[in-house]
Amino acid sequence: MQIIAHRGASGDFPENTLLAFEQALLQGADAIELDVFALDGELVVIHDHHLERTTNGSGSIYQYSLAQLQQLDAGLGQPVPLLWQVLVLTQGKCWLNIELKGADTLAPLLALLQRAEQQLQYDCQSLLISSFNHHLLAALKQARPELRLGALTACLPLDYAAFASALDAYSVHCDVSFINQQMVTDAKARGLKVYVYTVDAADDIARLKHYSVDGIFCNYPALSRARLQHAKT
Ligand code: G3P
Ligand code: MG
DSSP: OEEEEETTTTTTSOTTSHHHHHHHHHTTOSEEEEEEEEETTEEEEOSOSBSTTTSSOOSBGGGSOHHHHTTSOOSTTOOOOBHHHHHHHHTTTOEEEEEEOSTTOHHHHHHHHHHHHHHHOOOGGGOEEEESOHHHHHHHHHHOTTSEEEEEOSSOOTTTTHHHHHTTOSEEEEETTTOOHHHHHHHHHTTOEEEEEOOOOHHHHHHHHHHTOSEEEESSHHHHHHHHHHOOO
16 A cells, blocks of 8 residues: 655645655655646645645735745745646655646646656656546546546545546545445456545554555655554454
8 A cells, every 4th residue: 555645744844845745755655645726827736725724825826926926935934836846856756646726727737747758858657647626637638648647536426436437547536534445346346546535543544454445645654654554454
């Protein structure tokens, strides 16, 4: 079971910052999950489009220019990073799950991936692009069919993972509050990987190990790894 650092090592460091991503690497995470919005044609790494919870700014990010946003403090003096900076930081060190939050992220993502391939020789097929916005994922699949998609759900659908198959996704990403063995069995029968958010508690880790899920999104990657090793199935 893979350990995916949720917004970086966000339990101990300011979420979605380069510091949290560096710490996730130090804690031995297999992968890093992060959230992106589009601003001035660039992808910025932040979870909420309102700024109060994670920065010293206020209001919507859309009231800011990119230059203004980058002046804000996202915790411990860390700025809101560009996705580009995260690609540079993590290339060759771990795989990335990019969660598209803003509905206008598709064109900036396509441009950024092309730039990363040209300038960094980045292997975009190592990325996993996810969203709760399945229309966005369908459009991305049309534009770049070879990319790996992660279909997010916050519920337990009547037809289980059928929505992820319909998207030709690589994986289904489920809420720990709703996932059950039937969902995992259905997803695996469809050839999908199963990743579960957000999982830090020892009893959840043991239950998901018993279900044989493929990975968990954790706020405390090192602690979750230790709990996983000690969990009985
Ligand atoms: O991608 C998994 C998880 O991050 C989805 O929920 O709200 O933490 O972005 P959220
Ligand atoms: Mg997320």
